[in-house]
Amino acid sequence: MSVPVYGYVALSGLLFLIGAIGVLVRRNVLVILMCVELMLNAANLALLAFGSAHQSLDGQVTVLMVMAVAAAEVAVGLALIVTLFRHQGATDVDEVSLLKG
Amino acid sequence: MSLTQAVFILLGGMAVLGALGMVTLRNLFHSALAMILALFSIAGIYVLLEAEFLAVVQVLVYVGAIAMLILFGIMLTRDIVGRASAVRNRQWPLALAVSAGLLAVLAVALVRAAWPLATYAPAQGGVADLGLALMGPYALPFEVASVLLLVAMVGALIIAREARE
Amino acid sequence: MLPTLSVLNLNGAVPQIAVAGAGMLIMLIDALFHRGSRRWAAYLALLGLAVALARVVESGASAETILDGALARDGLGMAFALVLIVAAALSVLVAMDYLRREEHERAEYYALILFATAGGLAMAMANDLVAVFIGLETLSISLYVLSAFFTGDAASREAALKYLLLGAFASAFFLYGIALLYGASGTTRLVEMGTAIRLAGTQADPLLWGGVALIIVGVGFKLALVPFHSWAPDVYQGAPTSVTAFMSVASKVAAFAALVRLLVVVLAPAAPLTSALLALLAVLTMTVGNILALAQDEVKRLLAYSSIAQAGYILVAAVAGEVGAAAVLFYLLGYAFTNLGAFAVVLAWSRRGEGRLPFSDLAGLGFRRPWTAAALSLFLLSLTGMPLTVGFVGKLYLFGAAVQAGWTWLAIVAVLNSVVSAFYYLRLVVIMYMREAEMPLALQRAGLALGVALAVCAAGVILLGLVPGVALDWARQAVAVVLS
Numbered sequence: 176m177s178v179p180v181y182g183y184v185a186l187s188g189l190l191f192l193i194g195a196i197g198v199l200v201r202r203n204v205l206v207i208l209m210c211v212e213l214m215l216n217a218a219n220l221a222l223l224a225f226g227s228a229h230q231s232l233d234g235q236v237t238v239l240m241v242m243a244v245a246a247a248e249v250a251v252g253l254a255l256i257v258t259l260f261r262h263q264g265a266t267d268v269d270e271v272s273l274l275k276g
Numbered sequence: 277m278s279l280t281q282a283v284f285i286l287l288g289g290m291a292v293l294g295a296l297g298m299v300t301l302r303n304l305f306h307s308a309l310a311m312i313l314a315l316f317s318i319a320g321i322y323v324l325l326e327a328e329f330l331a332v333v334q335v336l337v338y339v340g341a342i343a344m345l346i347l348f349g350i351m352l353t354r355d356i357v358g359r360a361s362a363v364r365n366r367q368w369p370l371a372l373a374v375s376a377g378l379l380a381v382l383a384v385a386l387v388r389a390a391w392p393l394a395t396y397a398p399a400q401g402g403v404a405d406l407g408l409a410l411m412g413p414y415a416l417p418f419e420v421a422s423v424l425l426l427v428a429m430v431g432a433l434i435i436a437r438e439a440r441e
Numbered sequence: 442m443l444p445t446l447s448v449l450n451l452n453g454a455v456p457q458i459a460v461a462g463a464g465m466l467i468m469l470i471d472a473l474f475h476r477g478s479r480r481w482a483a484y485l486a487l488l489g490l491a492v493a494l495a496r497v498v499e500s501g502a503s504a505e506t507i508l509d510g511a512l513a514r515d516g517l518g519m520a521f522a523l524v525l526i527v528a529a530a531l532s533v534l535v536a537m538d539y540l541r542r543e544e545h546e547r548a549e550y551y552a553l554i555l556f557a558t559a560g561g562l563a564m565a566m567a568n569d570l571v572a573v574f575i576g577l578e579t580l581s582i583s584l585y586v587l588s589a590f591f592t593g594d595a596a597s598r599e600a601a602l603k604y605l606l607l608g609a610f611a612s613a614f615f616l617y618g619i620a621l622l623y624g625a626s627g628t629t630r631l632v633e634m635g636t637a638i639r640l641a642g643t644q645a646d647p648l649l650w651g652g653v654a655l656i657i658v659g660v661g662f663k664l665a666l667v668p669f670h671s672w673a674p675d676v677y678q679g680a681p682t683s684v685t686a687f688m689s690v691a692s693k694v695a696a697f698a699a700l701v702r703l704l705v706v707v708l709a710p711a712a713p714l715t716s717a718l719l720a721l722l723a724v725l726t727m728t729v730g731n732i733l734a735l736a737q738d739e740v741k742r743l744l745a746y747s748s749i750a751q752a753g754y755i756l757v758a759a760v761a762g763e764v765g766a767a768a769v770l771f772y773l774l775g776y777a778f779t780n781l782g783a784f785a786v787v788l789a790w791s792r793r794g795e796g797r798l799p800f801s802d803l804a805g806l807g808f809r810r811p812w813t814a815a816a817l818s819l820f821l822l823s824l825t826g827m828p829l830t831v832g833f834v835g836k837l838y839l840f841g842a843a844v845q846a847g848w849t850w851l852a853i854v855a856v857l858n859s860v861v862s863a864f865y866y867l868r869l870v871v872i873m874y875m876r877e878a879e880m881p882l883a884l885q886r887a888g889l890a891l892g893v894a895l896a897v898c899a900a901g902v903i904l905l906g907l908v909p910g911v912a913l914d915w916a917r918q919a920v921a922v923v924l925s
Contacts, residue, residue, distance in 0.1 A: 177278065177280050177281070178280055178281055178284045178324065182284065182288075183284075183321070183325065184624070186288045186291065186292070186321070187620075188382040188383075189292060190291060190292065190295050190314070190318075191378075191382070191613075191617055192375060192378055192379055192382065193292070193295040193296060193299055194295065194299075194613070195374065195375060195378055195610075195613075196299060196371055196375045197298065197299035198606075198610050199370065199371035199374060199375070200299075200371045201299065203304060204602065204606065205304060205308075205346060205349055205350055205353070206298070206299075206304065206307055207606055208346065208606065208609070209298055209307065209308065209311045209346060210298070210299065211606070211609045211610055211612075211613055212311070212315075212338070212342060213295055213298065213311065213314060214610075214613035214617070215612075215613050215616060216314070216315060216318050216338070217617070218613060218616040218617040218619075218620050219318075220318060220321065220322075221617065221620040221621070221624065222619075222620045222623060223322060223325045223327050223330065224325065224624075225620060225623050225624035225627075226325075226327075226623075227325050227326065227327075228624070229623075229624075229627035229628075231627060231628070232405055232406060232409050233409075233571075233623065233628060233629045234623065235327055235329075235330055235406055235409075236406065236409050236410060236414045236417075236571070237571045237574075237619070237623070237629065238327075238330055239330065239333065239406070239410070240414075240417055240418075240421050240571055240574070240575055241574075241616060242333060242334070242337045242338070243421045243424060243425055243575075244421075244424065244574075244575065244578045244612070245337075245338070245342060246337060246341060246342060246425070246428070247424050247425055247427070247428030247578070247582055248428075248578075248582065248605070248609050248612075249342050249345055249346065250345065250428045250429070250431075250432045251428055251431045251432055251435070251582055251585055251586060251605060252602075252605050252606070252609070253345055253346070253348070253349045253432075254431070254432040254435040254436050255435055255585075255589060255598060255601055255602045255605060256349055256353065256602065257349060257352050257353060257436070258435055258436070258589075258598060259598050259599065259602055260352070260353040262595060262598070381650075381651045381654055381655070382651065384647050384650075384651070412509050413509040413510065413511060414511070414569075414571065415508055415509065415511065416454070416508045416511035416512055416563065416567070416569070416572050417511070417569065417571045417572045417574075417575045420457075420559070420560065420563045420572065420575045420576055420579055421575050423461050423464075423556055423559055423560070423579055424560070424575060424578055424579040424582060426465070426468075426556070427553065427556045427579060427582050427583050427586065428582055430468065430549055430552065430553065430586070431553070431582065431583070431585070431586030434547075434549055434586060434589075434590070435586065435589055
């Protein structure tokens with residue numbers, strides 16, 4: 176007996192949800208960046224699960240692309256965070272006021 | 277319960293545990309370590325899905341590069357044992373609403389979906405097919421992704437150079 | 442069998458290749474001979490964009506794909522590509538004197554504009570959701586870096602970080618939406634996805650609904666639709682003004698191109714759900730954007746809220762699906778000239794080293810700078826939707842499409858919103874001409890490149906407003922040729 180596809184997708188949905196909650200409730204920008212990475216990972220898991228269900232390679236190729244995107248986002252994000260810290264000494268989002276328009 | 281199912285439950289449990297730890301731990305460094313646990317477990321699940329190549333890439337890129345970068349970020353911005361970061365902010369009612377909505381969407385999608393194949397069947401092909409796909413039908417996204425990586429490299433350098441000045 | 446990349450195959454991707462190639466050439470030349478002025482980089486960027494534009498105009502539309510089905514060469518893609526290239530070229534012209542004045546003249550600036558444009562072009566013409574995603578990320582990450590381009594400006598850095606975090610958050614939603622749509626259809630190619638969805642019947646597949654909802658959230662963030670708009674005012678205000686100008690137009694053109702293609706090619710069977718969702722977002726975006734704009738006292742922030750509201754107007758036609766596609770395209774063409782022109786004036790008038798332009802600085806400029814003030818008045822009238830400008834024709838067409846598709850109440854809400862917007866747009870005109878300056882602004886001399894950009898924008902606004910027929914026909918014919 177193998178694991179049914181919806182088992183993988185359920186796990187991926189749970190991880191995505193945890194990541195999204197983390198982005199919304201945590202104040203530290205580094206933790207927020209990590210939570211976004213987790214969300215991307217959750218999406219990757221869903222892509223692979225669907226890929227095996229449909230017996231196609233599209234899912235795997237997409238996951239490779241997403242990894243490039245994740246690396247790029249983290250590289251630019253960390254450069255910004257380190258610069259901001261050197262000038263202001265704060266990595267808490269409250270001082271960056273994320274959701275205030 | 278078969279061995280595959282047992283391994284899936286174990287790895288899935290570790291991934292969820294890591295994710296929860298990442299979101300709830302106050303110490304940034306511990307948070308990052310919990311994230312590494314989650315990413316490692318996900319790599320294991322990729323092996324279960326017979327995407328061995330991606331499992332290797334996952335360990336190399338996420339655990340090897342991205343997690344290390346984040347650890348460097350933590351060390352550069354505060355001392356490791358330094359003051360803890362708050363776990364809750366003022367946005368938690370909003371977070372509750374958004375998460376509930378998201379949970380509803382995902383749950384409905386999960387429960388009511390017409391699953392294409394109820395059980396897992398091995399995907400065709402290995403690394404060779406992946407390579408052919410990247411050079412054939414996915415040549416465009418592949419090339420744009422290389423521009424993306426160039427942008428990230430140039431961008432990180434520009435921003436870091438500003439920091440030095 | 443080994444895949445082959447023949448020259449013939451790459452022919453249709455020339456716009457993307459020319460733009461990205463020019464960017465790489467700029468980086469290379471700058472690394473090898475980096476001395477003196479960086480004006481050459483701007484000219485090289487314009488050359489690359491000109492090659493891309495010539496290619497788009499000359500090759501014409503045909504409903505066929507290239508690169509193994511990844512790229513669509515249809516009228517829809519080509520037309521949005523054209524608008525994007527024009528906007529990028531104007532942005533380069535606008536930036537040239539500004540960067541030198543602010544002492545941040547760097548070749549990388551133009552390279553990043555080109556890379557962002559290449560990403561946007563991939564989005565506009567892609568027939569594959571993965572390609573749309575990668576194009577979107579290339580555009581977005583270039584914009585994050587450009588927002589932080591000015592040294593020593595804390596507001597700029599902070600805005601860039603906020604933009605990056607919320608943008609990455611939105612990308613995750615977009616990606617999960619892609620995963621669900623892939624699960625529902627078994628392919629990432631848009632046309633095949635549309636076929637699969639039509640065959641399967643859409644009544645009950647929750648994977649499809651979930652995917653659509655998440656993708657709309659992701660696109661909503663990029664377009665700064667309410668309630669996903671919280672990043673826009675800070676980022677628009679904090680970023681260098683030339684970047685704000687580019688960002689406010691390019692990301693809208695690219696995101697609407699992808700959205701329209703998605704609605705027409707893939708989601709047509711799901712139209713009842715998507716239309717209702719988009720109509721709700723359109724009402725919220727127009728109303729909230731306009732109400733918040735009323736309370737501003739600084740031009741850049743005012744234009745940020747104004748461009749939120751403008752996205753709402755465009756969404757009104759997107760609700761109409763296939764019927765509204767031509768209206769979306771025409772309005773975006775006019776919006777590119779209007780908004781870039783307005784930001785160009787802000788950039789010419791703002792104090793050196795300071796991105797802000799408070800209302801009080803505008804007082805008396807109507808007579809001290811008659812030409813530029815007349816141009817700004819023209820752009821503001823066009824944004825309001827006054828007759829004889831492109832804004833009027835564009836809005837007529839946008840709201841007409843909604844009425845035609847049976848969304849009359851939505852069109853009425855949009856018209857009422859336009860009336861509200863007249864208050865804050867015309868207020869600026871009144872301040873320029875009717876109020877005496879308390880402390881006259883020390884004005885910089887506007888350079889030649891900026892003058893050319895302003896003249897092109899003003900000519901575009903007037904010509905498209907007086908004789909819209911040609912452009913309207915072009916838009917209608919372009920969207921009629923859609924790959925499906």
